[in-house]
Amino acid sequence: MGIPGEVNAPSLSAQAVWRRCLEVIQRNLGSNPAPIRTFLGAVQPISLQEGVLTLRVPSQFFYEYIEEHFSVLIVRTLRRLLGPKARLEYQVMTAAEATPMRLPSQELPPPTVFPGIRTVQTFPTNLNPKYSFENFIEGDCNRIARSAGMTVAQRPGQTAFNPLFIYGEVGQGKTHLAHAIGNYARLLHPDKVILYLTSERFTQEYTEAVRNKKISGFLQRLQSVDLLIVDDIQFLVGKPSTQDMFFHVFNDLHQKGRQIVITADAYPSELRGMEERIISRFSWGLAAPLHPPDYETRLAILRFKLRQEGIEIPEEILSYIAEHVQSHVRDLEGVVIQLLAETSIRRRELSLSLAQDIVSRFKPLRTRAITLEAILKAVSNYFKIHIDELTGKSRRKEVAYARHIAVFLARKHTRSALKALGEYFGGRDHSTILHSCQWVSEMLPVNQELSRHVQDLERILLRTA
Ligand code: ADP
Numbered sequence: 001m002g003i004p005g006e007v008n009a010p011s012l013s014a015q016a017v018w019r020r021c022l023e024v025i026q027r028n029l030g031s032n033p034a035p036i037r038t039f040l041g042a043v044q045p046i047s048l049q050e051g052v053l054t055l056r057v058p059s060q061f062f063y064e065y066i067e068e069h070f071s072v073l074i075v076r077t078l079r080r081l082l083g084p085k086a087r088l089e090y091q092v093m094t095a096a097e098a099t100p101m102r103l104p105s106q107e108l109p110p111p112t113v114f115p116g117i118r119t120v121q122t123f124p125t126n127l128n129p130k131y132s133f134e135n136f137i138e139g140d141c142n143r144i145a146r147s148a149g150m151t152v153a154q155r156p157g158q159t160a161f162n163p164l165f166i167y168g169e170v171g172q173g174k175t176h177l178a179h180a181i182g183n184y185a186r187l188l189h190p191d192k193v194i195l196y197l198t199s200e201r202f203t204q205e206y207t208e209a210v211r212n213k214k215i216s217g218f219l220q221r222l223q224s225v226d227l228l229i230v231d232d233i234q235f236l237v238g239k240p241s242t243q244d245m246f247f248h249v250f251n252d253l254h255q256k257g258r259q260i261v262i263t264a265d266a267y268p269s270e271l272r273g274m275e276e277r278i279i280s281r282f283s284w285g286l287a288a289p290l291h292p293p294d295y296e297t298r299l300a301i302l303r304f305k306l307r308q309e310g311i312e313i314p315e316e317i318l319s320y321i322a323e324h325v326q327s328h329v330r331d332l333e334g335v336v337i338q339l340l341a342e343t344s345i346r347r348r349e350l351s352l353s354l355a356q357d358i359v360s361r362f363k364p365l366r367t368r369a370i371t372l373e374a375i376l377k378a379v380s381n382y383f384k385i386h387i388d389e390l391t392g393k394s395r396r397k398e399v400a401y402a403r404h405i406a407v408f409l410a411r412k413h414t415r416s417a418l419k420a421l422g423e424y425f426g427g428r429d430h431s432t433i434l435h436s437c438q439w440v441s442e443m444l445p446v447n448q449e450l451s452r453h454v455q456d457l458e459r460i461l462l463r464t465a
């Protein structure tokens with residue numbers, strides 16, 4: 001090997017050195033090499049001069065990903081092979097050198113010109129035209145989110161609301177608002193590239209890109225987006241490698257001043273199992289709530305929906321429904337649909353007693369929640385461990401394992417605070433509870449047995465709730 005302090009080994013080529021680096025990386029990776037291979041496979045070692053290995057990477061994105069994940073291993077290997085002064089450099093391919101993007105078809109709007117890059121919407125926006133601001137009724141419960149949404153649609157990437165983070169329980173209008181933002185932005189800025197994705201779809205496309213070695217295309221598409229809308233981000237919980245990818249996409253777009261809109265079922269810091277660094281990014285912009293609709297808004301929504309269906313309804317009946325269906329906008333819609341069915345299909349007369357009948361049969365979504373008691377009972381049955389033991393002091397391995405899972409499920413599916421959970425689980429402090437949650441989320445992707453247990457239990461809980 002080289003004399004310390006000096007760089008030698010002129011006989012080694014860039015290719016040979018890079019091959020050794022790859023071997024070392026592979027050896028150090030073990031369990032989940034697929035995404036990594038995808039990234040490193042796109043790297044070309046282009047020169048080795050005076051101890052500097054230069055890697056050509058397809059984009060800034062690859063550079064950041066490789067720098068963050070592998071640079072330590074690579075540099076260590078270089079130093080071992082070439083001496084302590086060996087270094088790593090990157091050459092990031094510019095847009096001009098990259099594979100040209102597909103040419104726009106005739107129907108598409110003219111391409112926007114960004115510094116050095118031509119962009120055009122060559123893929124579907126996934127927007128549903130049925131959701132607009134016009135049919136998103138304004139009320140106290142949604143005023144901030146709605147007006148912030150309009151603002152970012154008017155001036156994507158140019159306000160402090162980046163990202164715009166919209167949060168609220170199920171059925172409160174997150175998806176509606178997300179599409180409305182996209183549709184409005186599209187109307188105002190036909191030249192901008194807009195993409196709506198649920199986080200499940202993001203996960204699926206990413207996984208497929210990795211499997212089919214098409215990560216470059218996947219990234220190229222995301223990087224060309226001016227307005228990215230990701231719905232239900234909470235479903236990235238428990239998917240560390242997708243979260244990681246999302247983090248990079250987010251940074252890349254944010255850095256370029258593109259607009260990002262996120263929806264979730266909870267406030268950023270309440271997104272359990274989401275990486276800390278992602279949560280902190282979410283707090284950069286505006287977090288706007290969608291609260292359950294207040295009485296006035298419920299009334300306005302009912303009026304609007306009924307008018308759309310062409311039904312005239314006496315005020316007395318309207319206010320009866322608005323008063324008694326309090327949980328979600330989706331429930332209000334459910335009542336409207338049933339009213340429609342009863343009056344038009346069954347030809348029943350529209351009366352207060354019909355409305356009372358429907359409302360009394362109506363089971364609001366919220367009652368179908370998973371409770372702490374249900375979780376304990378399910379875990380106890382599943383592992384044949386008594387509830388007292390689960391909430392007690394036992395440190396027996398089987399008990400501790402089941403308890404970790406119970407705590408994890410409780411944290412994920414109930415709205416209990418750490419402190420409350422600690423008390424519930426035999427007076428443990430909140431760091432113990434947090435530790436259980438972290439242990440399970442970290443082990444889930446790598447431990448198949450654990451993953452099966454958690455999935456089984458969730459299935460049981462959802463069935464019985
Ligand atoms: P979430 O994504 O939060 O679960 P959705 O966006 O799917 O909720 O909303 C549920 C239903 O309620 C949708 O049909 C939506 O159009 C309707 N809705 C929600 N909020 C409003 C609103 N403010 N005005 C009119 N309709 C609404």
Ligand code: MG
Binds near residue numbers: 174175176231232
């Ligand atoms: Mg939704």
